[in-house]
Amino acid sequence: MADLFFYGTLRHVPLLACVAGTELLRHEPAVLPGFEAFLVKDANYPGLRAAPGAGAPGILVRGMSDEAVARLDYYEGGHGYVLEPRDVETENGPVTALVYLPTRDFADGGPFDLMAWQDRWAQINLFAAQEVMAQYGLRPAAEVMARYPMILTRATARANAQAGGPVTLRRATRPGDVVVDDQTQPYARFFAIEDYKLRHRRFDGTMGPQLDRAVFVSGDAATVLPYDPVTDRVLLVEQFRMGPLARGDAQVWSLEAIAGRVDPGEMPDQTARREAVEEAGLTLGALHRVHGYYPSPGAKTEYLYSFVAECDLPDSAAGLGGMPGEGEDIRSHVLPFDAAMELLAAGEIENAPLILSLYWLAAHRDKLRARS
Incomplete structure (x- = not known):
């Protein structure tokens, strides 16, 4: 004692x-x-x-x-x-x-x-x-603490999730609706894999059988599509992506909105502004929230906050950027809004946050242009 x-x-x-x-x-x-x-x-x-x-x-x-x-x-x-x-x-x-x-x-x-x-x-x-x-007795402290920055990022996402969202049509989660019988973390580095043995209440009111489910755990992220309402142009970023490579896609470079993880203690709008500077050297003006959403809730914890931002987009905004220390190699493209929508219609834009943001901009573009 x-x-x-x-x-x-x-x-x-x-x-x-x-x-x-x-x-x-x-x-x-x-x-x-x-x-x-x-x-x-x-x-x-x-x-x-x-x-x-x-x-x-x-x-x-x-x-x-x-x-x-x-x-x-x-x-x-x-x-x-x-x-x-x-x-x-x-x-x-x-x-x-x-x-x-x-x-x-x-x-x-x-x-x-x-x-x-x-x-x-x-x-x-x-x-x-x-x-x-949870790793006490399983992994050395030095090994666990070496990835503490990412642990904090995942913890920030869990803290953000505590507020929950509105419940009108969907079932409200109540105490006892989900029972976790066992939880392990077989892998954890930049991302983590967690394996759950759990039971949850069924729609008929009974508890279902035990399920074994794995989930890919990451932090929250923010995306932002820069838009110049005066010139009616958007800025897209292009970079190599592991997802298409691991899937076996013939094309491994992706057209996207600016994006980055929400750092510990950071608000999503702060993330959007920081990433715009880091990836494209842009200072954003007014931010417009597109939506907050789970891109793949069946297997991933990732939650995205998407924005459209008003800003000046001169020809010089196109070019190379990113954080070399983080392995980023990013090319920016400035193009007319209609040209971006043509890329979307042709299937060259396959990135979900960018697709969602372009459709939001299509619905609100006239209003933004009228105010500029």
């Missing part, structure tokens, strides 16, 4: 309970004297540094089991923290407790504000911790 002091994101008790594997976490406020927590630059977690005269606020949890500490070591060790004993101050006097201290120096990103972190990151980090801790 051990007493542990937490000064960072594990002060969020639901996250701490997930990592420690227990709901019985009686805790009390405490302070680590001579130290201060700070936000790590370009991250969503704090570092800790010596600061004479300061004190890092946190919580003290007494009597944690060996198993709980082992789980915490798996999680925090993977992030580069180690346990060391330190004296902390409580309302009833000093107590010696174990504290996770960073093993390397971090760049300062400003003060760490737990309330601000909870508002933006608590749900995302909780989903990420659930995926990490």
